[in-house]
Amino acid sequence: MRINKKLFYGIIILIIIVIAAIIVKFFLVSEKSRILKVINEGRAAVEAEDVEKSMSHVSLQYSDDYGIKYLIVKRILIDVFKEFDGFKVLLDNIEIEVKEDKAVASFDLRIIVTLHNQPGYLVGSTDSPAKIMMYFIKERLKWQVIKVSGVRMPNL
Secondary structure (H helix, E strand, O other): OOOOHHHHHHHHHHHHHHHHHHHHHHHOOOHHHHHHHHHHHHHHHHHOOOHHHHHOOEOOOOEOOOOOEHHHHHHHHHHHHHHOEEEEEEEEEEEEEEEOOEEEEEEEEEEEEEEOOEEEEEEOOOOOOEEEEEEEEEEOOEEEEEEEEOOOOOOO
C-alpha cells in the first residue's frame, strides 16, 4: 500500500508542529513564569505545613535585614507550624522583575491561621496586607529565595 505524498508531508508537518509546541511549552518557559511557580509552590507548601518543601525554595545563602539566615528560617517555620493550624496564604498584585540571574517579586500577602479554634492573621491584617519584597537568585538552574522583606509577624 502506497501513501499519498500530500498525506505523508501533511503528517510530517503536523508532527513538527506538535514537537515545536512541546518545546515552547516545556523548554522556553519565561523566567517570570518559573519564579511565579516557585512562589505558588511555596504558598502550597506553607498551607500544607511542609517544612522541607517550603525550605526547598530557600537558598542556603539566605540572609535578610534582620540577620536571619537559612537555619533560623527553618527553625521559625518548624515552631510556627507546631503552634498554629489551618494556614491559608493569600497573595495579590504579584509583580516580578528579572535581570539575568537575579529577580525581585513584590506582592501583597496575608496569612490566616487558627489558634485554639480561633482564626487570625499571622501576616497582614483585615485592613491591609503586608507588602512583601522577595529576592531571588538562580542557583543550579533553579530560582531560590535569598531575602524577604516586609514580613512583620506578631511576637510568638
